[in-house]
Amino acid sequence: xxxxxxxxxxxxxxxxxxxxxxxxxxxxxxxxxxxxxxxxxxxxxxxxxxxxxxxxxxxxxxxxxxxxxxxxxxxxxxxxxxxxxxxxxxxxxxxxxxxxx
Amino acid sequence: xxxxxxxxxxxxxxxxxxxxxxxxxxxxxxxxxxxxxxxxxxxxxxxxxxxxxxxxxxxxxxxxxxxxxxxxxxxxxxxxxxxxxxxxxxxxxxxxxxxxxxxxxxxxxxxxxxxxxxxxxxxxxxxxxxxxxxxxxxxxxxxxxxxxxxxxxxxxxxxxxxxxxxxxxxxxxxxxxxxxxxxxxxxxxxxxxxxxxxxxxxxxxxxxxxxxxxxxxxxxx
Numbered sequence: 001x002x003x004x005x006x007x008x009x010x011x012x013x014x015x016x017x018x019x020x021x022x023x024x025x026x027x028x029x030x031x032x033x034x035x036x037x038x039x040x041x042x043x044x045x046x047x048x049x050x051x052x053x054x055x056x057x058x059x060x061x062x063x064x065x066x067x068x069x070x071x072x073x074x075x076x077x078x079x080x081x082x083x084x085x086x087x088x089x090x091x092x093x094x095x096x097x098x099x100x101x
Numbered sequence: 102x103x104x105x106x107x108x109x110x111x112x113x114x115x116x117x118x119x120x121x122x123x124x125x126x127x128x129x130x131x132x133x134x135x136x137x138x139x140x141x142x143x144x145x146x147x148x149x150x151x152x153x154x155x156x157x158x159x160x161x162x163x164x165x166x167x168x169x170x171x172x173x174x175x176x177x178x179x180x181x182x183x184x185x186x187x188x189x190x191x192x193x194x195x196x197x198x199x200x201x202x203x204x205x206x207x208x209x210x211x212x213x214x215x216x217x218x219x220x221x222x223x224x225x226x227x228x229x230x231x232x233x234x235x236x237x238x239x240x241x242x243x244x245x246x247x248x249x250x251x252x253x254x255x256x257x258x259x260x261x262x263x264x265x266x267x268x269x270x271x272x273x274x275x276x277x278x279x280x281x282x283x284x285x286x287x288x289x290x291x292x293x294x295x296x297x298x299x300x301x302x303x304x305x306x307x308x309x310x311x312x313x314x315x316x317x318x319x320x321x322x
Contacts, residue, residue, distance in 0.1 A: 003135060003160045004142075006169045010156050011146040013173035014180065018202050021184035022191070029185055035316055036309070037182035039280040043308050044179045045268045046284025048151060050304075052261035054297040067261070074262045078269040085118045087269075091262035092125075096255035 066098035108226035111216070115208045116234050119150075123238020124245065125259040126153055131246030132253065133161045140243035144236045149206060152176050153239075154260045175305040183210040190214070197225040204228035206235075207267075279319060283311050 025033065056064040074091035078084065127140045135157075143153050155176055159169050183205050190213070191201055201224055209231050213224055246253065272281055291304035312319070 002163065003139065005166060006156070006160050006164065007139070007143055007146065009166050009169045010143075010152060010159075010173045013170050014147055014149050014152060014177050015203060017174065017177050017180040018184050018205055021181055022188060022198075022202055025185060026188055026192075029188070032313075032316075033185060035320060036312065037185045039283075039312050039319060040182055040308075041179045042268075042271045042275060042281040043284030043287075043312060045264055045271060046281050047288045047301075047304055047308065048176070048264040049261070049268050050285060050288040050292060051155075051301065052264055054292055054300070067258075070258060070262070071265055074265040075269045078266045079273065082270070082273075084263070084266045084270065085114075085121065087266040088118070088259055088262040089121060091265070092256065092259040095258035095262075099255050
């Protein structure tokens with residue numbers, strides 16, 4: 001069984017990432033690392049958005065239109081209401097509806 | 102106010118989100134052929150929402166251990182920076198410290214990094230409540246996935262919606278949009294160049310490179 005090994009690999013890697021700074025930088029954090037700490041999180045969210053949409057094919061099927069409409073809905077709701085749970089719920093519901101039309 | 106009650110109230114905004122996203126994860130994992138034990142193990146031990154969604158793909162796609170470790174590193178690299186910024190706060194957390202570090206998710210970080218309350222038992226409780234919601238949501242989702250009377254096709258968009266909402270929120274909060282744009286553009290560039298199966302690691306390297314090159318400019322901003 002490969003799945004338990006992969007789960008363990010994910011768990012240990014995630015744990016290492018969380019603990020490492022406490023072990024290495026507890027005395028003094030280098031300026032470069034502090035800088036990355038400031039800019040990397042928002043860049044990573046950008047990466048994850050693209051990652052989620054990587055398999056959308058605009059040349060066939062539904063041409064990515066459900067993703068586009070539901071995505072715009074999430075952005076609009078988040079900008080107006082500033083409530084992530086609400087944006088996610090309505091965005092996902094809209095998507096599930098759109099791919100069935 | 103009682104510290105347990107205070108911690109619980111603080112965690113309430115995360116409750117709905119973790120239950121919904123956890124259920125989405127549980128349902129997807131079940132659909133992929135892995136039942137409640139897997140949902141429980143992943144949510145308890147990995148406890149990183151986006152990585153667990155990505156992990157379903159790794160497990161069903163038959164990824165190697167090395168690919169899994171590298172992908173986890175890239176997707177979760179931001180945790181390095183959450184931890185860096187909590188070094189000061191968690192100093193002297195004593196017996197609570199290992200769990201506080203283990204349970205530092207995006208949401209827990211966003212609650213505790215901005216919280217003036219410095220009681221470590223309180224921080225421990227907030228972290229634990231969030232962890233419970235996540236595990237509970239996953240297990241319920243996994244159990245429901247088998248019996249839901251309707252098709253859950255499209256539920257995977259909850260992950261996309263989560264990231265789009267986070268992206269929008271940080272865009273509104275931040276004056277400097279260069280890092281966010283760097284993330285999007287480098288990833289799209291890498292996707293076009295390397296294709297959907299191999300772009301993640303080059304994208305991450307490219308992002309780090311670009312952010313390093315524009316450092317002096319960014320630090321003035």
